[in-house]
Amino acid sequence: MVIFVIGVVVAILVATAYIGLGTVDFLRIRMELRQTAARTGQATGEDGPMEDAEALDAGRETVGFAWRAVGGVVASVGLLYAVSHLWWSWYALPALALGTGVAVSVAFVIDPTRTS
Amino acid sequence: MQLFDMPTASAVILHASHLSRGLGIALMCGLGLFMLGIAQAVRCNLVRTTHDFIIAHRRISLGFGVGSVISVWTWSMAVMLSSAEAFTWGTSGLMWFVVPNGLAVVALVPFAVYMRKRMPRGYTLIQFVRQRFQNELATMVMFLGVAFLLLSTVFINLFGVVLVTGVIFGLNKTLVLLLTLAIVMLYSYFGGLWTSTITATLAALLVSTPAAVVVLYVLYKVGGPHAVFSRVDRLGSRQFDLWRGDTAAQFGLSLGLGLIAVTICDQSFWQRIWGMRPQNLARTFVWAGWWFYPIPLCLGLLGLVALGAGVQPSDLGSFGAGGVGPYLVSHLGLPAVVICLYVLTVVTACYSAMDGAFSAISSLVAVDIIKRVVPDISEKKLFRLTKLSIPVAGLIGTVVVNSGIDYVSLVNFVFFVDIAFVVPVALAIFWPRYSSSAFIAALILAEAIGIPIRQEVSGLWGIIACLGTSTIVSVGVSLLSRERFDFGRLAEATSELSAVDPPPRPEPGVVPTDAPQTA
Numbered sequence: 001m002v003i004f005v006i007g008v009v010v011a012i013l014v015a016t017a018y019i020g021l022g023t024v025d026f027l028r029i030r031m032e033l034r035q036t037a038a039r040t041g042q043a044t045g046e047d048g049p050m051e052d053a054e055a056l057d058a059g060r061e062t063v064g065f066a067w068r069a070v071g072g073v074v075a076s077v078g079l080l081y082a083v084s085h086l087w088w089s090w091y092a093l094p095a096l097a098l099g100t101g102v103a104v105s106v107a108f109v110i111d112p113t114r115t116s
Numbered sequence: 117m118q119l120f121d122m123p124t125a126s127a128v129i130l131h132a133s134h135l136s137r138g139l140g141i142a143l144m145c146g147l148g149l150f151m152l153g154i155a156q157a158v159r160c161n162l163v164r165t166t167h168d169f170i171i172a173h174r175r176i177s178l179g180f181g182v183g184s185v186i187s188v189w190t191w192s193m194a195v196m197l198s199s200a201e202a203f204t205w206g207t208s209g210l211m212w213f214v215v216p217n218g219l220a221v222v223a224l225v226p227f228a229v230y231m232r233k234r235m236p237r238g239y240t241l242i243q244f245v246r247q248r249f250q251n252e253l254a255t256m257v258m259f260l261g262v263a264f265l266l267l268s269t270v271f272i273n274l275f276g277v278v279l280v281t282g283v284i285f286g287l288n289k290t291l292v293l294l295l296t297l298a299i300v301m302l303y304s305y306f307g308g309l310w311t312s313t314i315t316a317t318l319a320a321l322l323v324s325t326p327a328a329v330v331v332l333y334v335l336y337k338v339g340g341p342h343a344v345f346s347r348v349d350r351l352g353s354r355q356f357d358l359w360r361g362d363t364a365a366q367f368g369l370s371l372g373l374g375l376i377a378v379t380i381c382d383q384s385f386w387q388r389i390w391g392m393r394p395q396n397l398a399r400t401f402v403w404a405g406w407w408f409y410p411i412p413l414c415l416g417l418l419g420l421v422a423l424g425a426g427v428q429p430s431d432l433g434s435f436g437a438g439g440v441g442p443y444l445v446s447h448l449g450l451p452a453v454v455i456c457l458y459v460l461t462v463v464t465a466c467y468s469a470m471d472g473a474f475s476a477i478s479s480l481v482a483v484d485i486i487k488r489v490v491p492d493i494s495e496k497k498l499f500r501l502t503k504l505s506i507p508v509a510g511l512i513g514t515v516v517v518n519s520g521i522d523y524v525s526l527v528n529f530v531f532f533v534d535i536a537f538v539v540p541v542a543l544a545i546f547w548p549r550y551s552s553s554a555f556i557a558a559l560i561l562a563e564a565i566g567i568p569i570r571q572e573v574s575g576l577w578g579i580i581a582c583l584g585t586s587t588i589v590s591v592g593v594s595l596l597s598r599e600r601f602d603f604g605r606l607a608e609a610t611s612e613l614s615a616v617d618p619p620p621r622p623e624p625g626v627v628p629t630d631a632p633q634t635a
Contacts, residue, residue: 003332004329004332004333007328007329011325011328011329014321014325019318021179022179022183022314022318025177028177030161030162032175033162056229056232056233056395056397058229058233061225061229061398062226062229062398065225065402068222068402068406069219069223069225069405072218072222072405072406073218073219075406076214076218076413079413080210080211083417084357087341087342087346088342090335090345091341093331094327094329094332096409096414097324097325097327097410097411098324099407100407100408100410101324101325103182103403103406103407104186104321107178107181107403108177111178111179112395113178
């Protein structure tokens with residue numbers, strides 16, 4: 001029961017951070033679009049800066065991608081191996097499911113394209 | 117109070133929790149109303165034109181990108197199938213289900229990055245094929261493959277909601293189908309890709325977090341993971357044998373190969389690829405793939421709990437192993453709020469996947485149908501027709517699922533057909549010598565050979581035949597030709613929905629000197 005209660009508390013904290021950071025990001029995007037519309041005088045039909053796509057170094061962006069893909073496979077197989085042999089490792093799976101919410105929250109914060 | 121629950125000698129007692137039908141309908145409608153509120157807020161603040169509607173200004177941030185990709189890929193059936201495969205095959209079933217699912221998302225990285233580099237102003241995969249090959253047959257074939265896959269996404273997720281609400285609340289199938297379609301069509305209609313992205317990001321939270329809470333409570337209720345582990349272990353060593361060969365042969369290999377095809381041909385992903393900030397592409401798909409894994413892994417534990425609780429396949433009725441998660445949750449004597457959290461997880465997964473499909477369909481309609489047929493259509497009419505495509509797609513879905521046809525088999529068939537597209541699409545993106553004749557020949561021959569083998573021999577051999585044929589024909593026919601496509605032409609193509617006039621089309625019968633020779 002203690003584990004469950006800890007899980008609920010963590011879930012509430014994760015959800016709060018997630019929704020809060022998502023709202024902040026939404027408002028930032030809205031402000032960005034309004035600034036663009038005010039600058040160009042157009043309706044909000046303008047794309048984000050296209051020079052970003054043109055400057056994209058496809059080779060550099062995909063460096064190490066295969067290792068990351070393999071890493072995900074190894075990690076998930078490793079977890080399942082643990083689940084198949086160690087009963088206490090079963091708690092890792094709900095913890096990681098909560099981690100999904102943490103990961104998205106972190107993504108809101110570390111977005112390298114944020115201008116504000 | 118103990119930190120870890122210790123095993124008890126008593127067996128798990130299963131009895132049905134009789135939850136009212138009204139509660140089920142309230143859950144579905146309540147979630148729908150919540151999503152509709154979000155959609156309205158998005159529409160009022162972010163959407164003015166067709167371009168905003170179908171490509172979100174190409175400004176989807178990292179957070180919304182990761183959240184929405186996770187959510188679009190977490191289908192309602194994926195939520196329940198992870199439990200089903202664990203119930204049927206033990207941990208090896210969970211491995212063969214989960215690992216290819218996550219890998220399929222990460223594997224999109226090179227496709228996404230190179231496509232965005234080569235065609236920065238794109239909207240749809242069909243548009244890419246049209247500009248790449250300048251061939252109407254190739255375009256039509258690609259359109260059919262993508263469109264049927266999107267409709268199949270709608271069907272299979274509807275099946276998931278029918279399953280969970282049927283098992284837990286006893287809701288009528290037709291009522292659930294119509295209610296789900298109406299709810300998702302309504303909020304998809306407002307806001308397009310922005311709505312889809314933001315509601316899907318919320319859905320990622322509503323799927324992952326409740327899943328963790330539900331599984332933790334279930335483990336507590338049955339005496340803790342040690343108790344379940346011991347009970348399952350006593351059933352035989354195969355339940356915890358990760359490397360059992362029959363799992364791979366029976367479904368693992370064919371599912372793994374099939375999933376790669378689904379992501380590559382899924383316009384829901386391509387729409388986000390073109391809707392994101394380019395610098396975020398690689399990181400988005402890596403993170404989304406990695407953080408997708410925990411959701412089905414966590415819910416897969418329910419299948420192992422069901423094994424330990426002595427649930428038999430015969431207990432699951434006509435729903436089969438797919439119903440093991442809902443059955444367990446509704447028969448353990450859990451508090452109603454925990455059961456509702458589980459239902460919320462499945463229904464949210466369904467809504468977000470369907471919403472993603474509807475948004476993707478609207479992009480196909482705008483760019484690949486309306487703008488092709490009526491290039492000079494006014495922005496107002498284009499916007500109206502684009503939005504109208506969503507209820508039309510929903511109507512098609514309604515007709516099909518109510519027609520009585522076995523739409524699960526139909527979906528499996530469409531997934532198989534799309535496997536033939538994997539190699540041709542990949543080569544079209546990466547290999548300048550890949551020709552339109554090779555593309556068309558590869559697809560036709562792959563289906564002509566693969567489908568009969570699937571029918572007469574097995575699904576796995578059918579997939580191998582399909583992939584092998586498409587690869588051999590693609591490479592062979594291309595090497596016979598001297599065509600070489602200049603990918604720079606894709607970058608020069610003007611955004612079809614921008615305010616800027618498109619470049620003048622060539623006069624009929626006049627072939628530009630640098631154009632590839634078409635079949």
